[in-house]
Amino acid sequence: MDIKGVSAIVTGGASGIGAAVARMLAARGAKVVVADLQEEKGNALAKEIGGAYCKVDVTNTQDIINATEMAKSMGPVRVLVNSAGIGWAQRTVGKDGTYESAANLDAFKKVIAINLVGSFDCIRIVGTAMSTTEPLANGERGAIVNIASVAAYDGQIGQASYSASKGGVVGMTLPIARDLSAIGVRVNTVAPGLIDTPIYGQ
Template identity: 70%
Template sequence: MDINGASAIVTGGASGIGAAAARQLAAKGAIVVVADLQADKGEALAQEIGGVFARVDVTDTDQIKAAVNAAAEIAPLRAVVNSAGIGWAQRTIGRDGEFDSAADLAAFTKVIAINLIGTFDVVRLAATVMSRNEPDADGCRGAIVNLASVAAFDGQIGQASYSASKGGVVGMTLPVARDLSASGIRLNTVAPGLIDTPIYGEGPESDAFKANLGANVLFPKRLGVPDELASMVVECITNSYLNAEVIRVDGGIRMPPK
């Protein structure tokens, strides 16, 4: 699928995997809407790649609609990447047998709201706009890529909320792809492993921590870099025969319990 001259939206596009995907989509000729809460980073990236910034909280349907409409006004919206998400870790119950020390239900709900419901909300709204596009030679009107995580399959101790949210993204891949096929829209999911993003911090202690994490990867024994994930995201968008798939990009790691 050719995205040259089309518009694209990347949620969580101001940093990490989202930013790498935005740069690679722009390199393919797409005009990228960087949708994020980080205005300073998002605006700087948009200026760098010739795109636009849109402040988007993926739990706010009106903000998503505004970003989708803004993209469609620039050019036909043919590519969407859902990279916005948060992490959270807490054991399901405490050690003292008291209700108050059990997992924070509000935190669990927030993770689900952003990572799963927010992703679906972007999909349903963006796909609605994509369905108005003229189809290409394959009948394709657009392509969507959702970001999950290896935690969807190998959730560690304390990762109930995060794994549930990403497992939901994996689980809805096939049924949503089936739904959207009638409109000529493809949907795939990419599940990253341990990726070197700003979440790990900087400096000698951070480097030592990341090296230790990387030692658990099957091969190569290091953390992945955002561009390695972004290249798969772009492949999912541009490869017209890739649909309804969940692809792990993780160096072969299978996460231990902790």
């Protein structure tokens, strides 16, 4: 797909893989919306690449809609990259045998909410915008790429929530891809290995 002049949304776009993707898309002519909670970094990157910054918490549907509307004002929405994510090590059972020392369930739910549910919410909202975008000559309307992780396939001790969330992203990709193929939107997921990004304590 020729992305020159189209708008692209990159969640988690202010740092790490998301920032690298935002720069690459801009270098190829896309108008990028950096969708992230990190205002200072997000604004700086948007200025650097000639894009726009939108403060987005991917667990907040209205934030996602705001970013989508911003992208629509910049050009036809044809690209979404879901790169927003969190993760931290947490043992399932504590060392002292008390229920209180077991894994924090709220922390587990937060990782699932951001990495998995947030990705799906972005897909359904941005996908809706793509469905109303004029198709290209080949019938294609857009492309969605999710950033999962090798942990989806080979999680380590302490990665239960992270692996579950990324495994969920991998698992939902094919049914969503089959679903959105009817409107000319491609959906793919990549599963990177270890990369020096803030999630690993950069």
